[in-house]
Amino acid sequence: MTASADAKTITEVTQRLETLKQQLIYHGHRYYVLDDPEIPDVEYDRMFQELSTIEAQYPQLISPDSPSQRVGAAPLSEFTSVRHEMRMLSLDNAFSSEDMQAFDERIKDRLKSDATIEYACEPKFDGIAISLLYRDGVLVRGATRGDGETGEDITQNVRTIGSIPIRLMGEGYPANLEVRGEIYLPHKGFDALNKKALENGDKPFVNPRNAAAGSLRQLDSSITASRPLVMCAYSVGWYEGGELPDTHMAIIEKLGQWGFFISDQRRVVEGADGCLDYYQYLEKLRPSLPFDIDGIVFKVNSMALQQSLGFVSRAPRWAIAHKFPAQEEVTLLKDVEFQVGRTGAITPVAKLEPVFVGGVTVSNATLHNRDEVERLQIKIGDTVIVRRAGDVIPQIVSVVLSKRPEGAQSIHFPERCPVCQSPVEAKEGEAVYRCTGGFVCEAQRKEAIKHFASRNAMDVDGLGDKIVEQLVDNALIHSVADLFALKRDDVANLERMGEKSADNLLHALQESKNTTFARFIFSLGIREVGQATARNLAQYFGGLDSLRTASAEDLQEVDDVGPVVADFVVQFFAQEQNNAVVDALVAAGVHWQETEKVTPEVLPLNGQTFVLTGSLESMSRNDGKEILQNFGAKVSGSVSAKTDCLVAGPGAGSKLTKAESLGIKVIDEQAFLELIETLRS
Numbered sequence: 313m314t315a316s317a318d319a320k321t322i323t324e325v326t327q328r329l330e331t332l333k334q335q336l337i338y339h340g341h342r343y344y345v346l347d348d349p350e351i352p353d354v355e356y357d358r359m360f361q362e363l364s365t366i367e368a369q370y371p372q373l374i375s376p377d378s379p380s381q382r383v384g385a386a387p388l389s390e391f392t393s394v395r396h397e398m399r400m401l402s403l404d405n406a407f408s409s410e411d412m413q414a415f416d417e418r419i420k421d422r423l424k425s426d427a428t429i430e431y432a433c434e435p436k437f438d439g440i441a442i443s444l445l446y447r448d449g450v451l452v453r454g455a456t457r458g459d460g461e462t463g464e465d466i467t468q469n470v471r472t473i474g475s476i477p478i479r480l481m482g483e484g485y486p487a488n489l490e491v492r493g494e495i496y497l498p499h500k501g502f503d504a505l506n507k508k509a510l511e512n513g514d515k516p517f518v519n520p521r522n523a524a525a526g527s528l529r530q531l532d533s534s535i536t537a538s539r540p541l542v543m544c545a546y547s548v549g550w551y552e553g554g555e556l557p558d559t560h561m562a563i564i565e566k567l568g569q570w571g572f573f574i575s576d577q578r579r580v581v582e583g584a585d586g587c588l589d590y591y592q593y594l595e596k597l598r599p600s601l602p603f604d605i606d607g608i609v610f611k612v613n614s615m616a617l618q619q620s621l622g623f624v625s626r627a628p629r630w631a632i633a634h635k636f637p638a639q640e641e642v643t644l645l646k647d648v649e650f651q652v653g654r655t656g657a658i659t660p661v662a663k664l665e666p667v668f669v670g671g672v673t674v675s676n677a678t679l680h681n682r683d684e685v686e687r688l689q690i691k692i693g694d695t696v697i698v699r700r701a702g703d704v705i706p707q708i709v710s711v712v713l714s715k716r717p718e719g720a721q722s723i724h725f726p727e728r729c730p731v732c733q734s735p736v737e738a739k740e741g742e743a744v745y746r747c748t749g750g751f752v753c754e755a756q757r758k759e760a761i762k763h764f765a766s767r768n769a770m771d772v773d774g775l776g777d778k779i780v781e782q783l784v785d786n787a788l789i790h791s792v793a794d795l796f797a798l799k800r801d802d803v804a805n806l807e808r809m810g811e812k813s814a815d816n817l818l819h820a821l822q823e824s825k826n827t828t829f830a831r832f833i834f835s836l837g838i839r840e841v842g843q844a845t846a847r848n849l850a851q852y853f854g855g856l857d858s859l860r861t862a863s864a865e866d867l868q869e870v871d872d873v874g875p876v877v878a879d880f881v882v883q884f885f886a887q888e889q890n891n892a893v894v895d896a897l898v899a900a901g902v903h904w905q906e907t908e909k910v911t912p913e914v915l916p917l918n919g920q921t922f923v924l925t926g927s928l929e930s931m932s933r934n935d936g937k938e939i940l941q942n943f944g945a946k947v948s949g950s951v952s953a954k955t956d957c958l959v960a961g962p963g964a965g966s967k968l969t970k971a972e973s974l975g976i977k978v979i980d981e982q983a984f985l986e987l988i989e990t991l992r993s
């Protein structure tokens with residue numbers, strides 16, 4: 313009697329456990345792989361708690377594919393070694409388009425064919441190569457590459473990584489399947505990890521790759537579990553007892569269906585030209601990717617062709633890594649200069665022995681502020697590591713202390729502004745030192761004028777930094793208001809100007825007078841008033857007079873305006889000099905359409921999130937963004953489940969794919985223009 317009741321309970325418990333496991337696997341996949349959770353975290357935690365409780369009661373029911381096995385197991389005393397069923401190879405490198413073309417030629421020669429080759433393209437992740445072995449769909453082993461023949465068994469550690477399935481989803485996978493991929497630490501996780509390290513007085517990691525390697529090499533897997541590592545699957549190594557599709561990309565898609573995270577940037581292209589186009593596409597995307605990549609891997613897409621091409625020594629003939637220029641290099645710090653910004657902030661700038669990094673020659677790098685100089689412990693004469701990623705301003709990552717020469721000089725912050733000699737001050741608790749000279753300081757005036765003319769402000773075409781500097785140096789202008797009184801001859805006599813460019817500039821100045829209230833506010837350069845705040849202020853106050861007379865309390869009624877920003881606005885309009893400039897601008901003819909005071913709720917696109925991708929023919933993406941924002945929409949840079957609509961122009965790529973897979977509304981430029989038209993009427 314009792315025995316049968318128990319047996320029934322066990323069956324029920326086993327069933328419940330199975331249901332929970334399936335649900336946890338499903339929701340874990342939505343969270344870690346698709347980045348699109350369906351349920352709130354607490355709901356997931358509740359299911360997890362129930363699973364743990366049952367497993368604590370019935371330890372005999374714990375299986376290796378249980379999500380509970382992800383949280384980290386008892387620490388190991390050492391890693392055991394693993395022999396790979398199939399060697400893990402490395403890749404040949406290409407450093408130029410010529411190298412890439414030669415690669416494509418070699419392949420065609422070898423295949424004795426002139427037909428265009430189809431290539432699968434993927435980012436080359438800058439992480440750690442990994443091999444995962446599945447038997448009947450259950451993860452049984454995770455191993456590092458090691459020397460390619462033997463690696464280390466890090467099964468306990470890989471189990472803790474959310475994007476690695478511990479049991480495969482779907483069906484049709486071979487009975488024995490070895491999946492390969494790269495484990496990396498996204499920037500966000502890296503920054504958080506280093507922040508914590510600094511707070512605890514520990515040494516920070518040099519880069520995300522080292523941090524990922526360090527996280528995987530932990531004998532205590534609970535440490536690995538606390539690091540937000542990601543794995544992206546990029547190939548199948550060895551398999552038995554089943555079939556796989558006949559192209560690389562179709563295999564990758566399968567891996568996606570079986571629950572692996574696969575690259576959103578994957579593409580199939582035709583021939584060397586297709587590869588070079590992809591290179592340009594990914595090089596542009598690189599700075600905005602949330603993880604480090606150091607190049608692209610191109611692979612012959614047909615598995616049959618891969619087979620016939622085979623290998624040379626340690627690398628396949630059918631694949632190549634086209635490397636991006638290095639983003640970090642070593643050079644010498646020759647000197648430090650101090651620059652004065654628009655708001656008086658004094659920035660120490662490193663003068664470097666010129667070095668080729670991130671695709672350009674770098675001779676200056678920012679040292680940000682005093683805190684950064686202290687953090688780096690940097691001295692003049694030091695050997696330093698410089699990093700330049702994408703369009704980002706070059707930074708100094710660290711100092712090679714072992715190479716510090718005798719007599720290296722400490723860096724002293726100036727007590728007076730290097731430009732106007734006014735005293736330099738730092739507010740309590742601020743790392744930034746500022747020149748107190750305000751408009752007296754020529755450097756601040758120059759920067760204020762450059763900001764006024766810039767694209768997102770008054771957008772004066774052709775009024776570049778060099779021209780502003782000459783205009784101020786030659787005392788042709790003192791403030792932004794003087795710009796509109798410039799004479800043709802004054803301008804034409806400047807260096808690298810001529811009559812034609814002078815006419816163009818005067819014309820552009822004339823044109824810029826017709827602006828929007830939001831741009832006008834932004835162009836004034838009030839501290840902490842960026843584009844978004846300027847737009848909110850414009851919408852709320854509708855006109856100049858109500859903005860000028862607003863109290864700090866009034867201002868704080870505006871979206872995103874807190875006491876600090878409100879105070880900066882009040883201070884700005886409390887200064888006679890600033891009001892005089894504003895009046896002079898209006899008197900010179902700067903104008904905009906006075907808008908009705910509006911609260912965001914009444915705007916037609918309030919609460920909606922748009923994303924723009926690809927190119928637009930009738931306007932720049934920036935203009936499209938501004939129009940949408942004026943109708944109250946939020947414009948985001950990336951597609952997520954929260955996106956309401958994607959505007960996709962020609963050249964749209966991964967954002968379009970993602971929007972389609974999420975079932976998000978996608979419109980083309982024509983439909984976008986029609987939408988604007990409807991909203992306006």
Ligand code: IVH
Nearest residue numbers: 401402403434435436437441494546609628
């Ligand atoms: S395929 C036989 N694809 O690059 C070719 N490798 O030198 C096997 N890597 O350590 C590699 N991203 O871990 C391939 N999308 C990608 C990759 C990739 C990064 C790493 C790989 C290996 C190195 C090859």
